[in-house]
Amino acid sequence: MLWIARRIGVAILLVWAVASIVFLAIRLVPGDPAELLLSQGGVAPDPATVAELHEQLGLDRPVLTQYIDNFRHLLSGDLGQSLQDGSPVAGEIARRLPRTLELIGVAAVFAVLLGIPGGLFAAIRRDSALDRIGTYLSALALAVPVFVVGTLMVLVFAQTLRWVPAGGYVPLARDPLQHLALLAMPAITIGLGLAATVFRMTRASVLDVSQRDFVRAARAKGLGQARILLHHVLRNALMPVVTVLALHLGTLLGGTVLVEYVFNYPGLSGLLVEAVNARDYPEVEGVVLVISVLFVALNLVVDLLYAVLDPRVRTA
């Protein structure tokens, strides 16, 4: 129990450290939110108006006072209001986070469905033409930036074939078909890179596991090829694949900005970039805090699971 309490304590400390660093870092970067808000379109705001807005937004208070107030609000679950239009940051994150999670989730499913069977097949047919083609294509998918893939998809499927809209977002409840149509291209764009990683990891891992003694023993026992592959090789080979996939998905929480931009998808990453550009302090802090809490919570869950699975971890 003490170990679990210590891990939870460390997680809370980590979240506090991230929130504090973000609070200070965004204020250290040049750029004044009030000036920016009043300078849209390359116009000159009246300095008295800027000063007034500073006062209204509470930016004229000492940084320490802002920091204490900020944490007092955070402890009560209040992420503050956007400096741009006064809308609650928590509400905007609650709207955007599910969209990003859905995008990442669909991309992951696509990557798994394409990458695992492909990697397995390439490993079985090692050095065949299909293996080589698969390896080259996965290298290509990893090398080509997502914005290039995304732009090409828009060009082909939206502009030329006109099968799907060029971009945007429609809530599932309003129009399920349109929702899926708009989700498909960004999810596939992210999924292609992920699928390439999964393909290569699966292939390498299957080849590695296939050489292990227990696989040889299974063959010696006379088990069928399919049973050996699915029950012995693949099950063992998937451990590193799942680990790498999980790591990639974690980084995608705040890293889908290019895809969101190319497809006009209103997710969490886009919100973070817009907030940084506008120096919208509460929005930047809120989004980074939520992402870091998710990261820390995921790590905590994994640590706790390890402890459940392997008692040595608890005594280490």
Add this chain to the structure above:
Amino acid sequence: MKLTRRSALIAGASLPFLRNSARAATTPGRLVFGLSSYPPTMLPWANAGTAAATAKLMFHRGLLGYGPDGTLRGELAEKWEHAEDGAWVLHLRDAVFHNGAPVTSADVAWTVEQVAAEKSTAYLRAEMQRIARVDTPDAKIVRLVTKEPMATLPYLLASYFLPVVAKDSTKDNPLGVGAGPFVMTSEERGVALDFQAFDKFYRPGLPKLKTLRMVAYADENLRVAALQAGDVDLIEYVPWQSMPSIEADPKLSLQSTPGPFMYLTFNGKVKPFDDARVRQAVAHAIRREEIIKAAFFGRGSPIEGLPLTEGTAFYDAKLARGWTYDPAKAKSLLAAAGVGSGFSCKLLSTAQYGMHKDTAAVVQQHLAEIGIQAELVLPDWATRVTLGNRGQYEMAVMGSASEYNDPDGLTSFLAGNLAVSYVRSFGLDIPKIDELLAAGRAEFDDARRHAIYTELQQVFLDQAPIVGLCFRAQGYAMSKQVTGFHNLPGALTFYSGTTLEETTTG
């Protein structure tokens, strides 16, 4: 069916014929407008950029506005005149707000009071503070008594930063209740805005559209793709590189006007830019056509004098060509200023916007040819604004537009007696320019205004408080099924959203 290499190739080749043309059909009475960004705020009197201004023009209107040809016209005021006692008198038309209440002089007085208030963050606060009082002799007449003569007040009253809002309506809803042609029915933050025609709009028969949806497309290429794919009917901020393909598309049309402009600002507190001859040398050293080609794909026109659009009232063809490319003259000006052997400096721009960065790169090359070694400083836009406002630069690239098609609309770029701002040169107060701007603003006689602004153009060429580079084309592109939309001329291009009330589809 057996999949062969040949059948796969045939299937691939036939893909372009499988176009879903139904998606591209425009729905009559409904228009989808692709905005360049989602409005950060739509508070009635705040400046939140052009996308916000366009959106606000749908549900708000001011006393005056602009017609499709760019001339001033009455909006909530049907006529206006300058009275003998110096006051501006406006006669309100029979209009109603979206809440059904009539538009009265009390609403106008309250609006001016809110904008000019001590705690106001309105863009035109300082300008409205020049109004001494607002008289409301009856419900339909407003008299604006100014502290000093203001010949250009009608332009301010036509600004989209000064809509008339129903009295006290901002207490319940910060956006206030307006009297524009559309009512906003829903707002999905960061995504889209939906509007419905206001059936009691003061222009009978308008708006022609039943519904209007504004969708934000921050990526300019996707905005164009959405138009070409038929997702939207009309887009703003057409990227210059896409203009030829739009013009070549038989289903689309492009309307562009030279409106916004690029220019250089200087830090007058830093040597040698405190010397007008050095600033003039910079003006003569730049081949502006190359900037237009590099940054705007040939869609622009050079500025070699005061940035006045050709064809506008005070444009002087000769003075507009005062800073022709002349490297020999530039070098002799540098020599006269004591820096004939050249010098090094920093040129501030931003990496966030391609046109700013590309313009800076071309200027850097041209300055090097006369011996000025300019090192580019390219932070993000927010940092660039802050550095500009603090005067932490030597020379900077800037882009903006005049507030209206009148030399007075350039005041914020030229007047050194105004507070420090990144849009104008730092620490460079030229009293003669301030004096001429003030004189032009106070002068009601056209001939005398003309003389004042001719002198202003000459002083501008001599002093070079800023150096104009080029006008850039500002474009709107639309499906050919869209009719009635007009890109307003020159600096008024950002007011083009006004004409959505006359726009139809299908």
